[in-house]
Amino acid sequence: MTDTLARLEQTIAARRGADPASSYVAKLTARGVGKIAQKVGEEATETVIAALSGEAHDLVGEAADLLFHLMVLLGAKDVPLAAVMAELDRREGLSGLAEKAARKPD
Numbered sequence: 001m002t003d004t005l006a007r008l009e010q011t012i013a014a015r016r017g018a019d020p021a022s023s024y025v026a027k028l029t030a031r032g033v034g035k036i037a038q039k040v041g042e043e044a045t046e047t048v049i050a051a052l053s054g055e056a057h058d059l060v061g062e063a064a065d066l067l068f069h070l071m072v073l074l075g076a077k078d079v080p081l082a083a084v085m086a087e088l089d090r091r092e093g094l095s096g097l098a099e100k101a102a103r104k105p106d
């Protein structure tokens, strides 16, 4: 799963400077961070709508669009996927500590 996102990160990095006529990543990147962020917002909204009123396969499609555009945004801001994964790992560790503390006898 993480491998898929890691491969996508590499593909996006490789395509960013390609010809916008042949690459959606290049075309979107050329329009700037504001446009990329706007696309993330739109895809997030479409994901919410699919979750509330669509079929499961609609949600899968919209979630894929959202993740893809989020990856383009991270790339445009030079934020590596590894940094996001590390933050999730850190939170997982925190939640483990909280669980241990809760289980600790008085």
Ligand SMILES: N=c1c2ncn([C@@H]3O[C@H](COP(=O)(O)OP(=O)(O)OP(=O)(O)O)[C@@H](O)[C@H]3O)c2ncn1[C@@H]1O[C@H](COP(=O)(O)O)[C@@H](O)[C@H]1O
Residues within 6 Å of the ligand: 008, 011, 012, 015, 022, 023, 024, 025, 026, 064, 065, 068
């Ligand atoms: N995962 C995706 C992916 N998901 C969605 N999309 C594109 O995202 C676009 C979203 O469509 P929209 O109608 O929302 O956007 P739009 O038509 O540009 O309209 P605007 O809102 O921008 O005006 C479509 O053109 C989809 O093809 C993607 N384009 C590329 N990828 C990945 O990126 C790789 C590199 O793609 P290229 O840069 O095109 O080579 C591909 O091999 C894929 O792995």
